[in-house]
Amino acid sequence: MANILVSIEHTAGKIKSPSLELLTAAKKSGMTVIGVSLGAGSKTAAAEAGKYGATKVYAFEDAALDNYNSELYFNAYKQVIDEAKPEVVLGTGSSSQKDLLPKLAATFSSGVVADATELSIANGKVTTKKPMYSGKCLATAEFVNSPIQFVSMRPNQLSVDAPADGSAEVIEKSVSGTDMRIAIKEIVKGASKRLDLTEANIIVSGGRGLKEAANFKLLEDLADVLGASVGASRAVVDAGWVPHSMQVGQTGKTVAPSLYIAAGISGAIQHLAGMSTSKVIVAINTDPEAPIFQKATYGIVGDATQVLPLLTEEFKKMLS
Amino acid sequence: MKILVCVKQVPDTNTKVQVKADKSGIETNGIKWVLNPYDEFAVEEAIKLRDANAGSQLFVVTLGPKARVVDTLRTALAMGADEAMVVDAPESIDNHATAKALAAVITKEGPFDMVFTGKLAIDDQQGAVTQMIADFAKMPHASVISKFTKNDTVSTVEREVEGGSKEMIEIKGPFVLGANKGLNTPRYASLPGIMKAKKKTVKEFTLSDLGVSDSDIKVKISNFSMPAERAPVNMISGEAAAQVATLSKLLREEAKVL
The missing domain is CATH 3.40.50.620 (HUPs)
Incomplete structure (x- = not known):
């Protein structure tokens, strides 16, 4: 056989x-x-x-x-x-x-x-x-x-x-290296205690609609409650708010979690390409015409910086 | 120092993909073709190295339907590459045959002190050609690199792995490196660069020149389809507090994801 x-x-x-x-x-x-x-x-x-x-x-x-x-x-x-x-x-x-x-x-x-x-x-x-x-x-x-x-x-x-x-x-079995041309000198562990985006079952992701880098804290809080990983749109990675390892999309990571929460992400084609096979997508955006809503399961028209803390509280109650 | 960058032409990330009626691939009419985004970092890194090491020469090579992909070489030339080469090949060629052809270019035109690629091409997203070139050309490789420091005998690279972790690696040349975003900030082509690139002669190879035949194609991709349509969105209305309560209930009871 x-x-x-x-x-x-x-x-x-x-x-x-x-x-x-x-x-x-x-x-x-x-x-x-x-x-x-x-x-x-x-x-x-x-x-x-x-x-x-x-x-x-x-x-x-x-x-x-x-x-x-x-x-x-x-x-x-x-x-x-x-x-x-x-x-x-x-x-x-x-x-x-x-x-x-x-x-x-x-x-x-x-x-x-x-x-x-x-x-x-x-x-x-x-x-x-x-x-x-x-x-x-x-x-x-x-x-x-x-x-x-x-x-x-x-x-x-x-x-x-x-x-x-x-x-x-x-x-x-054992293996030994002869004539090695590569040596690992050091491994710097990521600051994140969370699962890698490609392995995560729940992802909460943020974009320009979060208004400033400091507001990623709101996503971190929500991720803590849900045991989620945190992602980002290309716009905020390019703006230097968060590292490229967090980018979801065609020039970042392709993800397919059970639940993807997009907060303040409008949904550029290249972002949608990276996450639209997620099982359930929640979109929170101030613009009701934002393309992200076409891929979403549930949509909330609103300011992500206001909705996120409410969600965190709600999930905390529900999951406790 | 002699440096080679392997690049690929891909549809722009803003492309709305449509599958051909016969499912053999995607509709290419009206597509804007660009230099693969990760290859831009490879070209930029190579230009910086060339400029920092007097007497160095920077070659760029691509593989694909010649008439179309040569534009991508002009982009790399306009950014600052010195010489360009194209391997004429059908769209359907796989990673194995591609890497074998590029490794043959390395042998024919080399020796090169280092070879750069992008970590993956955003079309098939295989991320395989870098390692396969290294294997065929008998060179060590490191891919998904976000930092590179060239030293005389041993160079150091930073490689990104899961969860934002990074590996610092020492590598002895000649080697193949796959560039990730973050390695540098690619320059825009200058106008004089663009003018010069237009006039440059591109050296051409066929697959048979490089000893690559049909039997080197190991993977066939077919039966393209669009992803399943998603159900229409359920827009949750009301005051913020009510919206959040409804959403939470739906995620638990309807979607059953919490």
Whole structure:
């Protein structure tokens, strides 16, 4: 039976939700599910993966792999692929996977589909759907002449099965770097304690209608109550109110949370492209003609700086 | 120092996308084609480096339907690139074949001390060509970079990862770097720059010149469709306090997202 290799990303041994999505999809494919996990806690994650259908997991239990290094990760994955000979490799949408998969694909004379939102695997053949022009339209992406089919999936797109009885054979591996041309010197953690926008289930986003940078505090307060992440329009990023890592849109992040609250964002085409596949969209804007209302589920015509504190209070009451 | 920037021509971010009747792609009539926004940061960084290192030369290369994409090279030339090259290729070419062709350009026209790209193109949003070029050209890479400091043997870059975190990386050249927004502020083309760019001869390659054939295309994209229409908006009226109470109730009971 053909093999499918799944990247098992974890936090100190606990498998992250996007990898559980991949394991569930891999199990449904009918192929033999093989995993690969890197960093401290890999063996724990590998054993856990057995409950989600993995039969064998390569574990690189090494704290030197806790953080992404493009050369070391490449060497580790290449070793696994050479040994396991998968026909499909599934990766998450994390920044490290998005960096790693294309390089592996090139090495193995194969293609890669990044940021897929739908995945089907029949008789070992992968078909994906992916947003194009950051979601202005969709298309089918399939592989031809590609010995291995590499796919990175956008998070929150696939279901996760409940864990079941099952165990994976854990194969311990190690990797070392020779002639390394890259070294990670330092990692500066983001000030934000929140989930990355691309992983967030709820996003509250602000634009020019917030009037000044200091009013992003109103969004932060609302995000605290909702456990949300905070986004922004290009206009306020360009104005220097908030960093580019918070920008939602075609030249920022493409997001698809369950709930997207757009406060004081008029809805330029390039912003709408980045968020219009969100399940529920709430728009708050003073201009009833603002394009954001055409994409919104619920609309409130009003001044975001006045509505936001009221919302924060209301949700606080409701969720307490 | 010899620097190469790989650029792509894409529809402007303000484009209202319409899918062709046969679903093979998007309607290109009336589209304003621009230099991919992330590639602007790549071109700017390369110009600054060229200017800071006397005797340096800056090359720019693009790949796509020749007659159309050459305009994007003129934009890069007008900004300040010295030489331009185009690889004539159909619209449908994938990342793998693109990267293989560009790596062949690096071999033919090189050696280059460094290669810049944008971190991704805003059309297919794959973010793959940077790493694939690096693999084919046997160079290390770092992508999504927001800071770059060139040193003689080891250069340093700042790379943006999840949640606003940043990695400081040392990288030994020659290397490939994928530019993110924030790396610099791209300049506008000057009028003399534009005039000069118009007269410049662009060196041309075909895919077969570069040893790339149909079997190098690994991903086919087809069956384009528009996203599902959203239901009409429910505008919540009333005083602010009442609006907020209604919204909260709807999110909980109707939309069930809280």
